[in-house]
Amino acid sequence: xxxxxxxxxxxxxxxxxxxxxxxxxxxxxxxxxxxxxxxxxxxxxxxxxxxxxxxxxxxxxxxxxxxxxxxxxxxxxxxxxxxxxxxxxxxxxxxxxxxxxxxxxxxxxxxxxxxxxxxxxxxxxxxxxxxxxxxxxxxxxxxxxxxxxxxxxxxxxxxxxxxxxxxxxxxxxxxxxxxxxxxxxxxxxxxxxxxxxxxxxxxxxxxxxxxxxx
Amino acid sequence: xxxxxxxxxxxxxxxxxxxxxxxxxxxxxxxxxxxxxxxxxxxxxxxxxxxxxxxxxxxxxxxxxxxxxxxxxxxxxxxxxxxxxxxxxxxxxxxxxxxxxxxxxxxxxxxxxxxxxxxxxxxxxxxxxxxxxxxxxxxxxxxxxxxxxxxxxxxxxxxxxxxxxxxxxxxxxxxxxxxxxxxxxxxxxxxxxxxxxxxxxxxxxxxxxxxxxxxxxxxxxxxxxxxxxxxxxxxxxxxxxxx
Numbered sequence: 001x002x003x004x005x006x007x008x009x010x011x012x013x014x015x016x017x018x019x020x021x022x023x024x025x026x027x028x029x030x031x032x033x034x035x036x037x038x039x040x041x042x043x044x045x046x047x048x049x050x051x052x053x054x055x056x057x058x059x060x061x062x063x064x065x066x067x068x069x070x071x072x073x074x075x076x077x078x079x080x081x082x083x084x085x086x087x088x089x090x091x092x093x094x095x096x097x098x099x100x101x102x103x104x105x106x107x108x109x110x111x112x113x114x115x116x117x118x119x120x121x122x123x124x125x126x127x128x129x130x131x132x133x134x135x136x137x138x139x140x141x142x143x144x145x146x147x148x149x150x151x152x153x154x155x156x157x158x159x160x161x162x163x164x165x166x167x168x169x170x171x172x173x174x175x176x177x178x179x180x181x182x183x184x185x186x187x188x189x190x191x192x193x194x195x196x197x198x199x200x201x202x203x204x205x206x207x208x209x210x211x212x213x214x
Numbered sequence: 215x216x217x218x219x220x221x222x223x224x225x226x227x228x229x230x231x232x233x234x235x236x237x238x239x240x241x242x243x244x245x246x247x248x249x250x251x252x253x254x255x256x257x258x259x260x261x262x263x264x265x266x267x268x269x270x271x272x273x274x275x276x277x278x279x280x281x282x283x284x285x286x287x288x289x290x291x292x293x294x295x296x297x298x299x300x301x302x303x304x305x306x307x308x309x310x311x312x313x314x315x316x317x318x319x320x321x322x323x324x325x326x327x328x329x330x331x332x333x334x335x336x337x338x339x340x341x342x343x344x345x346x347x348x349x350x351x352x353x354x355x356x357x358x359x360x361x362x363x364x365x366x367x368x369x370x371x372x373x374x375x376x377x378x379x380x381x382x383x384x385x386x387x388x389x390x391x392x393x394x395x396x397x398x399x400x401x402x403x404x405x406x407x408x409x410x411x412x413x414x415x416x417x418x419x420x421x422x423x424x425x426x427x428x429x430x431x432x433x434x435x436x437x438x439x440x441x442x443x444x445x446x447x448x449x450x451x452x453x454x455x456x457x
Contacts, residue, residue: 197334
């Protein structure tokens with residue numbers, strides 16, 4: 001699981017503002033579905049590959065790693081269209097999704113998480129008038145990117161521990177220990193955020209009675 | 215020898231102000247479970263170790279020192295500032311390193327995580343970049359600055375957690391069992407890092423070797439300070455009691 005994808009290279013794509021890259025990605029997504037022309041979509045796919053591999057000089061494996069998890073879904077989609085519609089529609093649908101996945105991979109591989117988070121904070125800033133704290137929204141996104149691979153790793157450890165004791169295929173059986181671990185992690189994480197200055201104004205009354213035992 | 219390296223570091227960096235922490239009649243409970251009973255003491259030494267069995271109250275004691283836990287009764291004063299009322303100032307003075315670095319690293323990549331605390335302190339961008347570079351270089355993480363934190367080794371994660379605290383320049387750092395999850399080589403590495411810190415430290419640990427050269431050791435037992443003194447005598451008393 002590689003959600004933190006930034007690949008440090010000195011390239012014009014890396015230097016481009018995160019907001020511009022996200023806007024182009026959104027525009028590409030809309031454009032691909034507005035223009036049902038296979039030649040145009042394949043041209044966009046070639047352009048994305050050219051930008052990613054040629055201009056941004058990303059390693060091929062960085063893009064392949066992002067496409068690998070969606071291959072089965074693309075194959076199912078193509079098979080579905082071959083049965084229900086025709087090869088042209090199927091190829092168009094697969095090419096659209098593949099182009100978008102690769103474009104998103106190029107954006108995340110050339111943009112630091114803090115830059116992406118700053119764009120999100122800027123976008124939600126108007127919501128501050130109804131009490132939304134943009135910095136908190138940004139922190140939640142950054143922490144999601146940080147903790148998804150960590151929790152996946154913990155889930156893998158639980159699976160291994162269960163397998164070591166003879167359990168097989170206990171997908172549901174790992175939920176309770178995983179939930180317990182995640183809750184403990186969350187309790188310590190809350191303390192760590194406080195310790196590193198991310199705390200809201202102090203509320204001693206809550207802490208006095210509500211803190212979990214370490 | 216160990217003290218000499220640290221003293222040299224202090225002399226080079228310019229001495230940080232010494233932090234004094236005072237506990238007055240402190241008791242603490244989690245619900246109905248009392249974990250600390252009437253602890254009164256003052257910590258003024260540069261190197262203080264805390265040992266004790268699991269459940270003896272030492273981790274709660276550590277969390278009291280920078281206001282992560284507010285006592286049920288009594289008060290904790292850091293340079294005269296009560297953790298109950300002056301929490302933010304207390305936390306600027308006292309940093310905290312947790313046992314599990316995974317629970318302390320909040321950003322996906324190394325440099326971004328180190329920068330996190332500085333952003334919270336309101337430090338400007340140029341100063342943030344300078345301090346992050348400094349601390350990553352000092353702890354051998356400069357080559358990993360853009361790497362995903364979850365791909366670091368256990369020792370590197372603990373170094374990152376320490377860097378994330380030290381970059382905020384606290385005057386005292388509390389370590390809660392910082393080597394429990396580490397192998398021998400990484401334990402020695404973290405011990406060296408702690409040894410060379412210019413900051414005052416409080417180290418809660420089960421690894422008694424970590425306390426070599428310390429000024430004072432506290433032994434916790436059933437939520438009370440059972441022994442308090444110079445490391446040689448106090449640790450001997452503790453080991454004898456265990457056997």
